[in-house]
Amino acid sequence: MVLTSGLVVLFVMLALGIPVAISLAVSGAVGLYLIGGSHVVIGIIGSTAESAMHSYEFAMIPLFILMANFILVSGVGDDMFDIAKKWMGRTPGGLAHATAATGAAFGAISGSSTAAAATLASTSIPGMIRQGYDVKLASGVAAISGTLAMLIPPSAAMVIYALLAEMSIAKLLIAGLVPGLLITLTIILTVLLLVWLRPDHAPAAQSYSLREKIRSLRTAWSFMLLFSLVTLTIYLGIGTPTEASALGALGAFVLAVIRRPNLRVFAEATVRAVSASCMIAFIVFGALIFGYFLTLTQVAQNLITFLAESQVDRTVILICILGMYLVLGCFVDLITMLILTVPIVSPLIVHLGYDPIWFAVLTIIMGEVGMVTPPMGLNCFVISKYTNIPVGQVFRGSYPHVLAHLVLVAILAAFPQIILWLPGTMN
Template identity: 50%
Template sequence: MAPFIILSLFAALAIGMPVGIALATIGMGGIALSVGPGAMMGIIETIPLSVTHSYELITIPMFILMAELIVVSGVAERLFEAVSIWVGRIRGGLAVATALAGAGFGAISGSSTAAAAALSSTSIPAMMRAGYDPKFSCGVVAVSGTLAMLIPPSLALVLYGIIAEVSIARLLIAGIIPGIIVTLAIILTVQFLLWRDPSLAPASNPRRMADKIRAMAEIWPMLLLLFMVTGVIYLGIATPTEASGLGAAGALLITVMKGKLNWSTFSDAMSRTLRASCMILLIVVGAKIFGVVLTLTQITQTFVATVSGWDTSPYVVLSMIILVYLIMGCFMDQVATLILTVPITVPVILALGFDPVWFGVIVVVTAEIGMITPPLGLNAFIVSRYAKRPLGEVFSGLWPHIIAHLIVIAVLVIFPQLVMWLPNTTAN
């Protein structure tokens, strides 16, 4: 029965059925086949309330609302311009600014596709006007958008924490140093490409200190809010749920200070928050229903017992798991990948003696690669649409960054303390 259920789920996703509905439908069918329709109805009646009753789930709509309000305030739109003024002296400064702005957008939105769309509408026109190579420019924008999956407040890490039942506070703090490393990897890749071929980007003109100070004055409220939200989690002053509420309130205050809050903008932000939150909660409920099938069919237990019995290094198994994530990322949405695999892979990781917080960061960095690899790299499609450039050209500009991401994964596996140092010092 187990292979039939798994194949049915993949078939449902392949024909375009929404992830949450596919998980719930196939899960209900699997439960009915395992224990009968009557027992299935009894189980289904209790799951939605028990899942959505979780206090930590409030984190998701609050962080989404914070992002929506920051976008309404207009501060996010000035982020790229402000950063580009500060790094103007560097060759390829606009590309470097794109990476840094990607980290900033990531700290705002937590959504990779939203960050890619925002960067596409701001940095690509600026680079095109400055005479940057289109393939080079599109590659930088697409990969910089992926930083939103890792840098707090990362919705991917929050979802992983909920599914794997791991501390969300430790996960969010664990994403900080890897997020910085990935940002530096993007910048170093840009500089390496320019070293090989300086014609990819022209030399930039330095800007006056007065311009730099004026640029910082535009975005300092957003930077203060981001440091405050992360800081209260790290210091143990607030839980991630409380910090998300604080972030949403701060974003509302910034929007008021900028004079951008009215009934139209507020209702639009609330509507977008509601739609995104309902979609994620439907996925979480569907995943819980499907998780019952995994328990009844003993797929997870059998897989853990089989892998634990292998006479091989835990790192060989880990490498195989990472390879599976890389392959799945080429064909599936990253949220679907997390929902489907985490209930199976985390017990294996625990059995092998690895830390689930560290593994969560590895999974998210691996998922970042899926956002930019063919044939279904969502960020590449978004950049291609906004930049009005061929999709093949965007993917071509991404390969150096994909290689750099693989190197980052290897570094984080070899040196796990890069991930675990900060969460091990947090007060939470």
């Protein structure tokens, strides 16, 4: 009864459009009050307010967001798209392939999906439309390519998942690298299929000489520098993920100073980073209160006991959980989805004998799908805002990529070592 009351309050507040952080905090407080009275609520809220933000690992999130915003204003995204365009532009749908490659490269130096989507919207979509690309094809590939920033390290979503599930942040970040490359390949293959079906949707692009291609690589040093400061630092064990995020933010700041020394631009980037970080911090605060409520009601333990007694096959349970994430992604953003489900689902996955890092990567990929599915597909709204393309067209352009992602999820679920191989080689 107590659990039901808390959940009803939460879903009613979310349905009324009340911010997620407030909904989590209020519903958690209501549940705690029903369990132990006002002194329990006051005690937990008082201690949570201080402990929520004093985590050493939590510092990664604002640092990755700051890094993404400095990259956004530095123009590194333009350079990466130029390189990809010159090396891939001549192939059928070449500019769309270049967009996917740029999304992967941007994801490797930025932990923000919305920043990646904004960069691709301003760099790749105008070029594709000028070349005569179909609007749905152009906007759809940009929207789905932006989601790669959630999977390829560094990734703020991965950090939040690891904190919620109390697992190794470093291993989870590195585990996203190979699946991220496979998703990039999946996007390219999907574009090839679409162009083969409708050749008029992607006319031939300009060809470039070998000299021009090699000359374009002169700007690749900025990407390689940021990639080394973050991902290689984590993989080689040179520093902790928090230290790597600080190095990445510093590197992105220096690049922005060198390439675009404009005080107003820096101020805007910093304000955006602070705003996003405060929003996430507030959500985490609310989630901790709600998490205490779930812990006291023992919902995870009761669910595990129920499934153990029901003798349901673990594969069926896995499919149902992944299906749940697909449905949730249509209505809530990824961070909210993780906060609501990971404290309950993660112990269940461990109990079923699945590897938690493998499942975490599958969850993030399902979150990618949610970023481009209606009605709450955030990346589609970002693309629409930056390009003035109707959001409905962006959603329709994303549908083929959603289907392709689901096929890849099935493959990764069937062969876990694809995900687990690289983190298994870490020291």
